Amino acid sequence: MTVAAAQVVVxxxxxxxxxxxxxPLSFWGGLSAESGLVTDEHxxxxxxxxxxxxxxxxxxxxxxxxxxxxxxxxxxGTAPAAIVMIHPDEILATGAIVADELYGRTVPIVLVSESxxxxxxxxxxxxxxxxxxxxxx
Amino acid sequence: MPLLLTDAxxxxxxxxxxxxxxxxxxVVSRVAETMGAAELLSIEGAHIDSCLYHGQSGIDFAAALxxxxxxxxxxxxxxxxxLDLLHPDLYRGDQETARQSRELMQLYEDMGCQxxxxxxxxxLDDRPSFGQHVAWAESNAIVFANSVLGARTHxxxxxxxxxxxxxxxxxxxxxxxxxHRRGEIVxxxxxxxxxxxxxxxxxxxxxxxxxxxxxPHVPVIEGLAPDTAEHRLKALGxxxxxxxxxxxxxxxxTTPEAPTLDTALGGRPPVDTIxxxxxxxxxxRDELSTASDTTGPLGAVSLGTPHYAVGEFARLVDxxxxxxxxxxxxxxxxxxxxxxxxxxLRGWERELTAAGVQIVTDTCTYITPIMADVQTYAxxxxxxxxxxxxGNLGIDVAFGSVDxxxxxxxxGHLVFDDEMWxxx
Numbered sequence: 001m002t003v004a005a006a007q008v009v010v011x012x013x014x015x016x017x018x019x020x021x022x023x024p025l026s027f028w029g030g031l032s033a034e035s036g037l038v039t040d041e042h043x044x045x046x047x048x049x050x051x052x053x054x055x056x057x058x059x060x061x062x063x064x065x066x067x068x069x070x071x072x073x074x075x076x077g078t079a080p081a082a083i084v085m086i087h088p089d090e091i092l093a094t095g096a097i098v099a100d101e102l103y104g105r106t107v108p109i110v111l112v113s114e115s116x117x118x119x120x121x122x123x124x125x126x127x128x129x130x131x132x133x134x135x136x137x
Numbered sequence: 138m139p140l141l142l143t144d145a146x147x148x149x150x151x152x153x154x155x156x157x158x159x160x161x162x163x164v165v166s167r168v169a170e171t172m173g174a175a176e177l178l179s180i181e182g183a184h185i186d187s188c189l190y191h192g193q194s195g196i197d198f199a200a201a202l203x204x205x206x207x208x209x210x211x212x213x214x215x216x217x218x219x220l221d222l223l224h225p226d227l228y229r230g231d232q233e234t235a236r237q238s239r240e241l242m243q244l245y246e247d248m249g250c251q252x253x254x255x256x257x258x259x260x261l262d263d264r265p266s267f268g269q270h271v272a273w274a275e276s277n278a279i280v281f282a283n284s285v286l287g288a289r290t291h292x293x294x295x296x297x298x299x300x301x302x303x304x305x306x307x308x309x310x311x312x313x314x315x316x317h318r319r320g321e322i323v324x325x326x327x328x329x330x331x332x333x334x335x336x337x338x339x340x341x342x343x344x345x346x347x348x349x350x351x352x353p354h355v356p357v358i359e360g361l362a363p364d365t366a367e368h369r370l371k372a373l374g375x376x377x378x379x380x381x382x383x384x385x386x387x388x389x390x391t392t393p394e395a396p397t398l399d400t401a402l403g404g405r406p407p408v409d410t411i412x413x414x415x416x417x418x419x420x421x422r423d424e425l426s427t428a429s430d431t432t433g434p435l436g437a438v439s440l441g442t443p444h445y446a447v448g449e450f451a452r453l454v455d456x457x458x459x460x461x462x463x464x465x466x467x468x469x470x471x472x473x474x475x476x477x478x479x480x481x482l483r484g485w486e487r488e489l490t491a492a493g494v495q496i497v498t499d500t501c502t503y504i505t506p507i508m509a510d511v512q513t514y515a516x517x518x519x520x521x522x523x524x525x526x527x528g529n530l531g532i533d534v535a536f537g538s539v540d541x542x543x544x545x546x547x548x549g550h551l552v553f554d555d556e557m558w559x560x561x
Contacts, residue, residue, distance in 0.1 A: 042424070068194065072195070090291065
């Protein structure tokens with residue numbers, strides 16, 4: 001099935017296996033840019049690898065440094081392929097925009113509605129199109 | 138709705154002030170578009186988080202700005218970095234990281250930022266006043282600016298902070314606007330003992346709980362004392378910006394935009410009202426401790442996340458009295474060089490050193506290797522430190538009040554006052 005984006009925060013095409021987080025994550029203090037692994041000891045999915053996945057989480061949280069961690073992960077090639085959320089997060093958006101400015105590579109960020117979220121979160125694979133629509137399987 | 142730029146904005150974007158200013162305006166306007174802003178607004182100050190080293194991308198970005206001699210247009214303070222420039226011997230990390238951290242710091246100084254190196258810029262003499270628009274990064278500083286000072290900043294992250302400072306412009310959106318500052322979800326304290334209500338330990342735990350449960354909503358807290366001290370509001374805000382994404386809270390009768398519950402809510406009904414009981418607080422407090430075994434010797438204590446204020450040092454000096462920290466326990470207090478100056482003038486630095494306390498400035502013990510390997514567990518009075526230190530440092534943490542931390546440090550093992558957390 002295909003889900004329309006509620007908002008395209010940062011445009012771009014991407015595909016990958018879906019990794020759905022049970023709780024919001026702060027990229028700083030929660031994700032290692034070197035390894036792509038979740039390091040937040042308080043997070044239920046600590047130890048998960050976010051590299052190349054379509055990361056699905058309701059919201060982000062925490063630190064202002066998350067934009068730096070995302071940009072650094074893009075530079076190192078450890079970043080998620082895309083991020084799908086319900087609630088916008090300007091800190092992650094800034095990281096994706098600056099990665100594009102510096103390296104011409106980015107992480108598409110797409111918002112979906114509360115009603116569409118469960119289908120995306122439950123999927124195993126997702127393809128993000130340039131218009132932000134998400135085809136899940 | 139397309140973003141409407143003024144002629145001056147458009148000139149910056151077009152490169153009239155050089156490629157660095159053009160890039161800064163491009164970042165500001167792209168972020169403004171993602172926020173749905175109709176226009177940009179002028180800011181009167183900025184606080185930069187981008188000066189903390191996370192890798193080569195930070196240097197690449199700052200160097201691209203600084204290479205073109207970009208300068209900040211508004212008074213701009215700098216957040217913590219990875220290095221304590223006043224106590225360089227404390228650093229246990231590798232020299233290459235230290236060199237890159239210093240290079241990044243220098244780039245921001247070169248752009249005209251003030252070398253304040255603190256996560257608590259609201260403790261500097263010159264801080265934003267009510268209603269002023271600023272662009273602040275550092276999650277705890279954002280909450281404090283909005284909630285306690287009544288200044289207006291959105292929840293900015295690294296990179297856009299310096300771009301806003303260079304252009305003097307920020308998106309007219311989010312927490313800059315009245316409509317997003319109204320309280321939406323009420324947290325009502327009930328059944329909490331007076332002893333805890335009047336104790337520093339309540340604020341970080343309450344904040345941690347509020348951050349978890351507020352979701353995207355602006356929280357309104359009912360039940361705090363009207364004269365709740367700034368350092369407690371600081372601890373509360375830092376905690377809810379760690380467990381959640383809170384950029385502003387209201388405390389009814391305390392914070393400037395919440396003289397009454399109705400005013401805080403902007404005259405609208407809340408989306409939810411959540412009652413907070415002592416049992417809820419005990420659960421949140423226990424979530425802050427990752428150490429499952431606290432029977433062994435205490436390894437270290439870290440206070441001052443966010444940076445300790447002068448009043449907090451007074452309390453610490455008082456709590457220590459003439460006593461000394463037990464051998465084998467490292468005891469750190471993080472603060473700004475500005476506050477350290479005040480501490481020195483009062484003669485407290487000498488007293489604290491004699492008691493076995495190490496003051497750390499310009500940085501913080503959970504972002505850079507300063508502490509020795511803690512084999513057992515470390516204690517803190519900070520919910521933010523307790524939240525991040527296990528992941529950042531790979532250590533176990535036991536949360537406690539400042540009194541618990543001091544008594545434990547002197548005893549050399551965990552001492553914890555559970556009584557005040559019980560039901561009334």
